[in-house]
Amino acid sequence: MKRFAKILCVLALCLLVRGIASAEDGFKPIFDGKTLQGWDGDPKLWSVEDGAITGRTTLENPAKHNTFLIWRGGRPADFVLKFEYRMPDAGFCNSGMQYRSVEAPASAGRWIVGGYQADMDGDNNYTGILYEERGRGIIALRGQKVAVGVDHRPKVVEQFADAKELGKTIKKGEWNKYEVIAQGNHLIHKINGKVMVDITDNDAEQRRSKGVLAIQVHAGPPMKVQYRNIELKETGKPEAAK
Numbered sequence: 001m002k003r004f005a006k007i008l009c010v011l012a013l014c015l016l017v018r019g020i021a022s023a024e025d026g027f028k029p030i031f032d033g034k035t036l037q038g039w040d041g042d043p044k045l046w047s048v049e050d051g052a053i054t055g056r057t058t059l060e061n062p063a064k065h066n067t068f069l070i071w072r073g074g075r076p077a078d079f080v081l082k083f084e085y086r087m088p089d090a091g092f093c094n095s096g097m098q099y100r101s102v103e104a105p106a107s108a109g110r111w112i113v114g115g116y117q118a119d120m121d122g123d124n125n126y127t128g129i130l131y132e133e134r135g136r137g138i139i140a141l142r143g144q145k146v147a148v149g150v151d152h153r154p155k156v157v158e159q160f161a162d163a164k165e166l167g168k169t170i171k172k173g174e175w176n177k178y179e180v181i182a183q184g185n186h187l188i189h190k191i192n193g194k195v196m197v198d199i200t201d202n203d204a205e206q207r208r209s210k211g212v213l214a215i216q217v218h219a220g221p222p223m224k225v226q227y228r229n230i231e232l233k234e235t236g237k238p239e240a241a242k
Contacts, residue, residue: 027082027231030073030213041069041111045217052086052226055095055217062222066133068098068113068214076100077210078236081180084229085120088173093122094218095225098133099180100211113214118180118189122223124167128189128196133216136206140197142166148201160198169194175228183235184209 030038033051044061046069047054057063076099087093101115114134120127130139130146136154140146143166145158169192170176179190185207187199201207215227 025233026235027080027233029230030071030232031228031230033228036069038071038073039069040072041215042067049226052228053215053230054224054226055215056222056224057217058222063217063219065109065112065219066216067111067219068216070103070111070113071213074234075210075212076182076232076234078183078234079181080233080235081182081213082177082229082231082233083227084175084177085225085227086173086175087120087122087223087225089122089224090173091122091223092221093223093225094126094216094220095120095223096131096133096216097178097180097227098212098214098216099182100208101133101214102208102211104134113212113216115208115211116182116187117216118178120178120225122172124170124172127170128166128191130187130189130197130199136203139201140199142196145198146200148199148203148207150203150205152203152206154199160195166191166194166196 031053035048036046045055045057045063045067096117096119098113098115098117101113104112104114117131117133119129119131128142132139136152139148139154142163143159143161144156145160146154147157148154177192181188185201189196
C-alpha cells in the first residue's frame with residue numbers, strides 16, 4: 001500500500017508540475033479531457049473517449065459532408081497551438097485542425113468551416129501539409145517552404161526536407177504531437193518536433209488573419225480520429241467569440 005501511495009504522489013506531482021509549466025509558458029488548455037464543453041459539433045459524430053475528443057463515422061451514421069467540431073472560445077489571430085492526435089483504426093481516415101477559419105453561411109448547413117487546415121490522414125500521405133478548405137486547396141506539401149503571391153498561387157521557394165523522410169517521423173496509428181504556429185502571414189506546422197511546412201502568405205485578398213479553430217471529420221468511408229492535450233497560447237491581442 002505504501003508503494004502504491006508513493007506512485008500516486010509521484011503522478012500527482014508530475015501533473016502539477018506540467019500544469020505549472022504550461023501556465024508559465026502562456027499556454028492554456030482548451031479541452032478539459034472529460035467533456036466537449038466549449039466545443040460545438042454534431043453530437044452523433046463527436047464524443048469524448050479515454051480522455052480524447054473522438055470523431056467517428058460509421059456505415060449507419062456517416063458524415064454527409066465534411067463536418068467540424070468548432071471551438072467557441074474565441075477567434076485566435078497570432079498564436080501557438082499544440083495538440084496530440086491519432087488515427088487508431090486501419091483504413092480510411094482524413095482529418096485536420098482548422099485555424100483562422102470561418103463558418104459557412106447557415107444556408108450551407110451547420111458545422112461547416114473553411115480556412116487554413118493543418119492536415120492529417122491515416123496513410124500519412126498528406127499529414128503535415130497546409131490545405132485551405134473551401135478555398136485555395138493545397139498550399140504547401142510536406143518539406144516545402146512556400147510563398148503565396150497576390151495571384152493567389154503558392155510558389156515553392158525551397159524544398160527544405162524530403163517529404164518521405166519527414167513522413168517516417170510520423171507514427172502511424174499512434175499518438176503524435178502537432179504544433180501550429182501562426183504569426184502575421186507566417187505559418188508553420190510541426191509534428192513530433194519536425195517542421196513539416198513553412199508558409200508566407202502574401203495573398204492579402206484571400207488570406208485570413210484570425211478565425212475559429214475546428215476539428216474535421218471527413219466525408220467518405222467510416223473513420224475514427226482522436227485529439228487530446230489541446231493547448232493554445234495567443235501571442236497577439238485575443239478577440240472574443242462572436
